[in-house]
Amino acid sequence: MAVKCANCPLRRRELFVELARDEVEFMQRFKVGELVVDPGTPLLMEGSNSPQLYTALSGMGLRYKLLKDGKRQVINFVMPGDFLGLQASVMGEMGHSVEATSRMTLCVFDRSEFWSFFKAHPSRAFDLTWLAAVEEHFLGETLVTVGQRTALASISWALLKLFQRGKQLDLVRDASMALPYRQQDLADALGLSLVHTNKSLAKLRQSQLASWSEKRLHVMDENALAKLAQTDAKPLPRRPIM
Amino acid sequence: MAVKCANCPLRRRELFVELARDEVEFMQRFKVGELVVDPGTPLLMEGSNSPQLYTALSGMGLRYKLLKDGKRQVINFVMPGDFLGLQASVMGEMGHSVEATSRMTLCVFDRSEFWSFFKAHPSRAFDLTWLAAVEEHFLGETLVTVGQRTALASISWALLKLFQRGKQLDLVRDASMALPYRQQDLADALGLSLVHTNKSLAKLRQSQLASWSEKRLHVMDENALAKLAQTDAKPLPRRPIM
DNA sequence: TTAACGCATTAACCTATGACATAGCTAACG
DNA sequence: CGTTAGCTATGTCATAGGTTAATGCGTTAA
Numbered sequence: 001m002a003v004k005c006a007n008c009p010l011r012r013r014e015l016f017v018e019l020a021r022d023e024v025e026f027m028q029r030f031k032v033g034e035l036v037v038d039p040g041t042p043l044l045m046e047g048s049n050s051p052q053l054y055t056a057l058s059g060m061g062l063r064y065k066l067l068k069d070g071k072r073q074v075i076n077f078v079m080p081g082d083f084l085g086l087q088a089s090v091m092g093e094m095g096h097s098v099e100a101t102s103r104m105t106l107c108v109f110d111r112s113e114f115w116s117f118f119k120a121h122p123s124r125a126f127d128l129t130w131l132a133a134v135e136e137h138f139l140g141e142t143l144v145t146v147g148q149r150t151a152l153a154s155i156s157w158a159l160l161k162l163f164q165r166g167k168q169l170d171l172v173r174d175a176s177m178a179l180p181y182r183q184q185d186l187a188d189a190l191g192l193s194l195v196h197t198n199k200s201l202a203k204l205r206q207s208q209l210a211s212w213s214e215k216r217l218h219v220m221d222e223n224a225l226a227k228l229a230q231t232d233a234k235p236l237p238r239r240p241i242m
Numbered sequence: 243m244a245v246k247c248a249n250c251p252l253r254r255r256e257l258f259v260e261l262a263r264d265e266v267e268f269m270q271r272f273k274v275g276e277l278v279v280d281p282g283t284p285l286l287m288e289g290s291n292s293p294q295l296y297t298a299l300s301g302m303g304l305r306y307k308l309l310k311d312g313k314r315q316v317i318n319f320v321m322p323g324d325f326l327g328l329q330a331s332v333m334g335e336m337g338h339s340v341e342a343t344s345r346m347t348l349c350v351f352d353r354s355e356f357w358s359f360f361k362a363h364p365s366r367a368f369d370l371t372w373l374a375a376v377e378e379h380f381l382g383e384t385l386v387t388v389g390q391r392t393a394l395a396s397i398s399w400a401l402l403k404l405f406q407r408g409k410q411l412d413l414v415r416d417a418s419m420a421l422p423y424r425q426q427d428l429a430d431a432l433g434l435s436l437v438h439t440n441k442s443l444a445k446l447r448q449s450q451l452a453s454w455s456e457k458r459l460h461v462m463d464e465n466a467l468a469k470l471a472q473t474d475a476k477p478l479p480r481r482p483i484m
Numbered sequence: 485t486t487a488a489c490g491c492a493t494t495a496a497c498c499t500a501t502g503a504c505a506t507a508g509c510t511a512a513c514g
Numbered sequence: 515c516g517t518t519a520g521c522t523a524t525g526t527c528a529t530a531g532g533t534t535a536a537t538g539c540g541t542t543a544a
Contacts, residue, residue: 065386067472073386087379090372091479095379118364118371125367126360130332132374137329137337139381144307144315146388147433151501182521191389193502198523213522230309237333393531424491435532440493455492489542499532509522514515 002034002107003057010057010080015168016241026121027242030113035106039180043106044085044098053085053111055242059104060180064188065096074189076138077181079165083131083242089114102180109242127240134239146191149230151200154190156229159210163219164236179217244276244349245299252299252322257410258483268363269484272355277348281422285348286327286340295327295353297484301346302422306430307338316431318380319423321407325373325484331356344422351484369482376481388433391472393442396432398471401452405461406478421459 005011005028011019019027034057037043044050046065061078075096078084088094089111118125145154166177187197205211209225211218219225226233247253247270253261261269276299279285286292288307303320317338320326330336331353360367387396408419429439447453451467453460461467468475 065382067386067390069472071390073382073389075382075385086371087375090368090375091379095382115368118360118368122360122364122367125364125371126332126357129328129360129367129371129374132371132378133329133332136374136378136381137333139378139385140307140315140317140337143317143381143385143388144309146385147315147430148309148313184521188389194522195503195524196501199501202523230311239333426491436492437494437533438531441531444493485544487542487544489540491539491541493536493538495534495536497533497535499529501528501530503526503528505524505526507523507525509520511518511520513518 002031004028005031010169011241013081013169015165015236015238016081017238019241020123023121023124026124030109031107032110033108035108037100037104037106039100039102041104042097042099044088044094044096046094046097049088049093050085051111053089053109053114054083054106055109056080056082056084057105057107059100059102061098061100061102061104062181062185063096063098072188073191074185076135076142077162077185077189079162080169080171081241085111086128086132101182101185102178124242127242130240131242134237142189151190151192151196152203153229154192155186155197155200155204156210156225157231158186158190159204159212159217159219160222160225160229160231160233161236163210163217163222164233166217168236175220176216176218178215179212180215244273246270247273252411253483255323255411257407257478257480258323259480261483262365265363265366268366272351273349274352275350277350279342279346279348281342281344283346284339284341286330286336286338288336288339291330291335292327293353295331295351295356296325296348297351298322298324298326299347299349301342301344303340303342303344303346304423304427305338305340314430315433316427318377318384319404319427319431321404322411322413323483327353328370328374343424343427344420366484369484372482373484376479384431393432393434393438394445395470395472396434397428397439397442397446398452398467399473400428400432401446401454401459401461402464402467402471402473402475403478405452405459405464406475408459410478417462418458418460420457421454422457 005024056078058080063075063078065073065075084098117128145157149157162179166172171177183197184194187194201212209221222233247266298320300322305317305320307315307317326340359370387399391399404421408414413419425439426436429436443454451463464475
């Protein structure tokens, strides 16, 4: 049974900006249902123009691109609140694929009504653009990481970001959260080899700043971790949720 | 004397989707003038919330981020038709800085009217989102490059993209175009050292596929270059222009 | 005219990271 | 209970690319 948008617990999280009541009602009209998928399920395919639009409600996943030689670049980690399918809606095709890495539940929207976001509700159209800008902003930071930081700093940065995201989604208990990814996923996100990722994770664990094993991330010293990652520990900017 | 939007020659280039007449008139109302800047001029600053919004009309520039240790990541190369300042408009601050690397002329829009794009003209709001999605798409490709490709392939990829962009902007004559960047700029875009970039450029020159020197890029064999870059030479998708 | 500067180029040397090989752990399955 | 498959962990060796430094060359500034 699908959650009514009016009762959506996710939307109330600290990370998200508040919606006016009429905006919530507006969204409710587009919600056609909920989808629950198992780990490994592909949700969107690069190059496709699929009619689905989702907001992740729970669980996690990956955005990624594949090269012809089989290499994979993970573009981003999908967490609750993320909006999936925007590129296909505006550009006509997805620039990357998306798949679940844990059991996920997704809010499904009717894309044939997408255009009415723009026509009928300017504030929601604005938020859509905002979301795209947030994504662009984050990809810029990722590029800095992959291009300029050392392996250890990259890994620290990635774990820190995931942890901050988790905190604001209320996924953290006792400085620890579930992180349902494989080391290979992180390696592919940072342009590192699996082996080197593994070794760097070990080093990080020894440093007592953070540890990630058995699908759980523990962060012992967020500030020191941020320092190692050559960044500051300032909270993530708030953003809209669809 | 500023060009009237109705007569804008840039908008007619192959790269851009066509605008309806009323859309052109709508844009004209926001155009407050034109700006001409010299090489090296900063246009937007990371973290700032500047009131300017630009569309590049001619000349080139860079989007980049700086790290505290002085390293720089070039996020993207700015070419005619690019829209600058969107992030600040929706998120409240820029995620990167922008500066000119050649003499540039820019179309200046009044940001205080930005909101009326959404309220008064849904199709233009849609295009704004489209632009953000295009940028996100391109950053994804860049991430693949920096994360997965070898130095030579990265450089081939970057030169190919710049060349394709140039072609569609009608900047290419005799398989060659102006490319007003330093080797350091390309190095910072691809996460490579200056020295290694220089050596790889020399190798590319020897291979007779492409050469870039004295601020001019020559592409002798686009398909072979694409192959070296591990990509295909398909034309860039069309996109809106503001 | 010279000095100073920015940029391209080259060479010598070094290291962070990748590739390969192997082994152990855990979960699923018949 | 043994087998298989997927993942993590570690050691050794190889290399792509980084770092440093020196040279040259054209342009600007005094």
